[in-house]
Amino acid sequence: MTKQTLQQQIANGVREQLAAMGFTMATDAPSGAQTDHIAFGSDKHRQLVGLVKVEEGDDVSGYTTFPSPYSDNVYRLEDELGVVNLYPGVDPDKAAVLMLRQKINVLEGGIPEPPANAPSMWTPVATNMTLLQRGI
Amino acid sequence: MRKILYTLSRIRQEQLAELKAPQSKLSEVAEKFDWMDKQMSGISWSNPNNERLTEVMTSGDFTYAIMEFVQRKTLPGYQRKRFNFEPLVKPDTVPNFLPVTRYQNRCGVDDLEYIGEKGQSRPGSVQDGTKKQWQVWRWEKQYDFSHEALFNDDIGYFEDVAMKMGESARRTLEKYVSRFWTNATTIARLVALGALYSTTGRLTTARVSTARMAYNQRTDACSEPINASLVYVVGHSGLADTAAQILNSTQVAELATNAVNVVSFTWIEDPYIVGTAPNLPWYAFTGMQNGIVPYVLARQQGRPGPLILRKRSDMESVTSMLGGGSPVAPVMGDFETGNVVLKVADVWGTHIDGTEGNMVDNRGSYYSSGTAP
Numbered sequence: 001m002t003k004q005t006l007q008q009q010i011a012n013g014v015r016e017q018l019a020a021m022g023f024t025m026a027t028d029a030p031s032g033a034q035t036d037h038i039a040f041g042s043d044k045h046r047q048l049v050g051l052v053k054v055e056e057g058d059d060v061s062g063y064t065t066f067p068s069p070y071s072d073n074v075y076r077l078e079d080e081l082g083v084v085n086l087y088p089g090v091d092p093d094k095a096a097v098l099m100l101r102q103k104i105n106v107l108e109g110g111i112p113e114p115p116a117n118a119p120s121m122w123t124p125v126a127t128n129m130t131l132l133q134r135g136i
Numbered sequence: 137m138r139k140i141l142y143t144l145s146r147i148r149q150e151q152l153a154e155l156k157a158p159q160s161k162l163s164e165v166a167e168k169f170d171w172m173d174k175q176m177s178g179i180s181w182s183n184p185n186n187e188r189l190t191e192v193m194t195s196g197d198f199t200y201a202i203m204e205f206v207q208r209k210t211l212p213g214y215q216r217k218r219f220n221f222e223p224l225v226k227p228d229t230v231p232n233f234l235p236v237t238r239y240q241n242r243c244g245v246d247d248l249e250y251i252g253e254k255g256q257s258r259p260g261s262v263q264d265g266t267k268k269q270w271q272v273w274r275w276e277k278q279y280d281f282s283h284e285a286l287f288n289d290d291i292g293y294f295e296d297v298a299m300k301m302g303e304s305a306r307r308t309l310e311k312y313v314s315r316f317w318t319n320a321t322t323i324a325r326l327v328a329l330g331a332l333y334s335t336t337g338r339l340t341t342a343r344v345s346t347a348r349m350a351y352n353q354r355t356d357a358c359s360e361p362i363n364a365s366l367v368y369v370v371g372h373s374g375l376a377d378t379a380a381q382i383l384n385s386t387q388v389a390e391l392a393t394n395a396v397n398v399v400s401f402t403w404i405e406d407p408y409i410v411g412t413a414p415n416l417p418w419y420a421f422t423g424m425q426n427g428i429v430p431y432v433l434a435r436q437q438g439r440p441g442p443l444i445l446r447k448r449s450d451m452e453s454v455t456s457m458l459g460g461g462s463p464v465a466p467v468m469g470d471f472e473t474g475n476v477v478l479k480v481a482d483v484w485g486t487h488i489d490g491t492e493g494n495m496v497d498n499r500g501s502y503y504s505s506g507t508a509p
Contacts, residue, residue, distance in 0.1 A: 034329065034330070035355065035359040036330075036353060036354070036359070037329065037332075038330040038331040038332050039330060039331070040331055044331070045331045048332070048350070049346055050346075101509070102337060102340060102343070103342065105337065105509055106336055106337045106343070106346075106508050109336050109507070109508040110336065111336070112327050112503060112504065112507070113505055113507070114320045114327075114505070115410050115411050115415075115417055115505070118319065118320045118323060118410065119318060119410075120320055120321070121319040121321040121322065121488065121493055121494065122312065122315055122319070122488075124273050124488075
């Protein structure tokens with residue numbers, strides 16, 4: 001064990017003891033843990049897009065359901081009134097299918113990818129070179 | 137026709153001469169051709185004086201001299217598609233070319249705690265500031281014109297070159313700013329942040345509403361809710377009609393009542409977003425709202441825009457070798473070659489981070505790959 005490691009362990013121990021007693025110190029802004037992270041395809045993501053997963057034995061009478069093209073899951077809309085409001089002149093059942101398909105594609109369609117020809121981030125590489133140095 | 141007859145006459149006379157025909161025969165043939173010419177030309181045989189075989193000039197005989205209308209002029213060029221990015225980036229001014237540092241407190245302080253009778257309150261803590269740095273760099277392009285080219289320009293072809301140079305500076309800046317959010321690093325960061333920062337859906341009312349809900353769940357660095365709302369939707373040019381359709385819809389799905397459409401946003405077309413229909417990317421931004429700085433565009437103090445510069449001629453006009461001189465016209469160019477040199481120069485920069493991309497604060501951005509139907 002190096003001296004530096006020992007010092008670090010002692011410092012951590014003291015900090016924990018003080019924290020237990022209510023003494024906290026100013027810390028860096030949180031950078032690692034992201035509390036509002038929602039994983040793609042997760043239950044939180046499903047709630048975000050407004051879908052309800054239909055389980056075996058669920059009573060779905062009166063609801064429009066749609067099977068996922070990506071899995072064996074079946075979904076219904078959390079709020080079917082939205083369909084009527086968006087497509088007032090369209091058969092609600094047909095409009096519900098349209099909305100369900102949109103939401104399921106987002107939920108189970110994987111993570112977003114950058115476009116194939118997305119540029120790289122610009123960085124000032126070699127901008128301090130003269131034309132002679134660049135061989136131009 | 138008369139020229140043809142004249143040619144036939146000459147040919148026949150040459151043939152007869154080769155056959156050693158007598159002079160009388162040659163004269164007879166010449167007279168016959170002359171008679172034929174006059175008959176066909178309407179010249180009276182009885183008064184054949186002062187008539188000679190001549191040619192009438194027609195326009196067809198003058199391909200260049202009178203058939204080419206010599207007028208040269210330049211036509212106006214194209215109007216460039218403009219990208220109005222100003223609401224999306226925070227302007228900042230830096231004093232020089234060194235990195236500047238900005239600190240932002242992205243947190244409140246601790247919640248209060250219940251204190252019992254004769255109890256003593258516990259000490260609270262204050263979060264450290266978030267540190268971000270950016271700097272500016274030089275952006276330039278140089279143009280050389282020969283003295284002869286400028287002097288020969290009698291149609292004003294080069295007159296708008298200076299304006300075009302200024303336009304190129306603006307265009308370059310627009311591409312630079314667009315790349316803040318279209319570069320792979322920024323996109324990868326937004327995707328890594330999860331479903332509150334990115335999606336796959338094509339631009340629809342439902343997806344804009346989902347993005348708005350995502351913004352409504354934005355928190356500060358201490359996970360406390362903050363005010364953040366979707367203000368701008370920025371997209372590929374191919375989504376202009378879709379955005380108009382969404383904005384002009386009278387009703388909206390996500391409301392439980394038949395209220396008018398509240399899916400309002402300001403559409404900004406970014407002509408530099410790449411994509412292939414129907415998979416067209418789009419972004420939702422907050423703009424400069426509630427202290428959120430999604431992106432920054434730094435300019436140098438005293439350099440708010442591009443400069444168009446011309447190298448002053450190093451010549452002077454003199455009447456004697458040792459006498460005083462006077463400046464010459466800029467079109468004279470430099471002493472050695474007569475070149476006239478112009479340069480357009482600007483200074484700008486932004487925040488660059490290997491993880492965050494160009495985002496100063498990721499709370500102000502939302503990306504969609506536009507791939508999911």
